[in-house]
Amino acid sequence: MRRNIALYPWFKFVQQLIFWQATWFLYYESRLSAAEAILLYVIADICTTVLEVPSGYMSDRLGRRVTLIAAALSGAGAAALLVMGEGFAQFALANALLGAAGAFASGTDSSLLFESLRAEGREAEIEAAELKAWRFSFTALALSALTGGALAQHDDALPFLATAIAAIALLVITALFREPGHVTPDSHRENLRALAASLVQPTLVWMLCLTLVMYVFSHIPFVFGQPFIREALTAAGYGAQTPLVSGGVTFLMMVISVAVSAVALPLRRVIGLSGILLLAFGIQVFLTAALALSNSLFVIALLLLRMVPDSLSQPFIRARIQPLLKDGIRATYFSVQSLAGRLLFAATLGLATAQSSATTVMPYADLRLILASYAALGLALLVALALTARKASV
Secondary structure (H helix, E strand, O other), X not given: OHHHHHHHHHHHHHHOOOOOOOOHHHHHHHHOOHHHHHHHHHHHHHHHHHHXXXXXXXXXXXXXXXXXXXXXXXXXXXXXXHHOOOHHHHHHHHHHXXXXXXXXXXXXXXXXXXXXXXXXXXXXXXXHHHHHHHHXXXXXXXXXXXXXXXXXXXXXXXXXXXXXXXXXXXXXXXXXXXXXXXXXXXXHHHHHHHHHXXXXXXXXXXXXXXXXXXXXXXHHHHHHHHHHHHHHHHHOOOHHHHHHHHHHHHHHHHHHHHHHHHHHHHHHHHHHHHHHHHHHHHHHHHHHHHHHHOOOHHHHHHHHXXXXXXXXXXXXXXXXXXXXXXXXXXXXXXXXXHHHHHHHHHHHHHHHHHHOOOOOOOOHHXXXXXXXXXXXXXXXXXXXXHHHOOOOOO
C-alpha cells in the first residue's frame, strides 16, 4: 500500500500526458466539419455513458488494478487509431475507445488512493494526497499541451503519436500497483440499497448537483476554446499560429492552476468548503459569459483561468465524498456520478450541434449564441446552489 501511495502521483502525471488536448478540434475539423468534430466528442461521451456503471461495478467486484489496466489499454488503442485517422468511421471508433478509457478510470483511481491510505491508517491525509495528485496531473497537462501544440506545427498527427507512447508508460506503472483491501457487501441487493441511500443523502445530493454542473462548465472552454482562439487570431492576422497558441494557452492555464492549488487548502480553511466550491463554479460561469461577450485577443487571456475552478474544487469534493461511501459501491457511485455528468453534457452538446452551421469552420456568431445560453443557465444554477448549501450541511 505504501508503494501504491508513492506511485499514485506519477500514475496521475503519466495519465494526463494528453499531447493532443490543445489541437484535437483543429485536427478533426481539418479532416471533417465543425459539426462532425463536436459529434465525435458526443460519441466519446456516449460510449463512456454505456460503460460507466458496468466499469464501476467491475472495479468494485474485480478490483481497482485490473480496471485501471483496461483503461490504459483502451487509451493506447484510441491514440493509435487517431494517428492513422482516415474518415469519420475510424475517428468514431477511436473516440469510442477514448470513452471506454475514461469510464474504466473514472472513480477507480481515486478509490485506489483512498483505500491504500486507509490500509495504512492514513485516511485523514486524503485531501492533501488528492491535492498532490492534482498538481502532478496539471503539470503533465501543461507540459503535454505546450509540447503537443509545437508538434502539431510540424505534423498534426504527432500529438496523438506522443499520447500513444505515454499510454504504454501508463500501462507499465499501473501494472506495479497492488490491489488495496476493501470490504464488499455480500449481496447485490445490499449494494443497490447502499447506492440508493447515497443518492438521497443531503450532502451527497448537493455535491452531486455541483459536480454535474461543474463538469459541464469545465468542458465548455475545452470544446469551444480552440475555434474561439482561431477566430480571434484570424481577426488579428495570426490564424496560422492557432495550434501553437492553443498549446501555449493550455500550458499557461495548467501552470496557473498548479499555483492556485498551492493556496487552495489555506483558502478552504478561511472561507469554508461551500465557499470555495461556490467560488470555483462562479469562475466557470464568469469565463463562459466573457467568451460570449467578445472574441478579442484579451478574452483569450481569460481562458488561462479555465482550470482554476477544478483546482479549487475537485480534490475537496472527492475528499468529502469518500468517507460517506461504502467500499462495495465506491467506484460504482463515482461511475454513476460521471455517467450523469456526461449525459448532461452530451445532451447540451447535441443542442449546440443543432445550432452550428454546416460549414467546415464554426463562425463566432454560432459560438456567441451557444456560450450566452450556457452562461445564463449557469448563473441561475449558481444562485440555487448557494441558497441550498447550508441545508445540505456542506
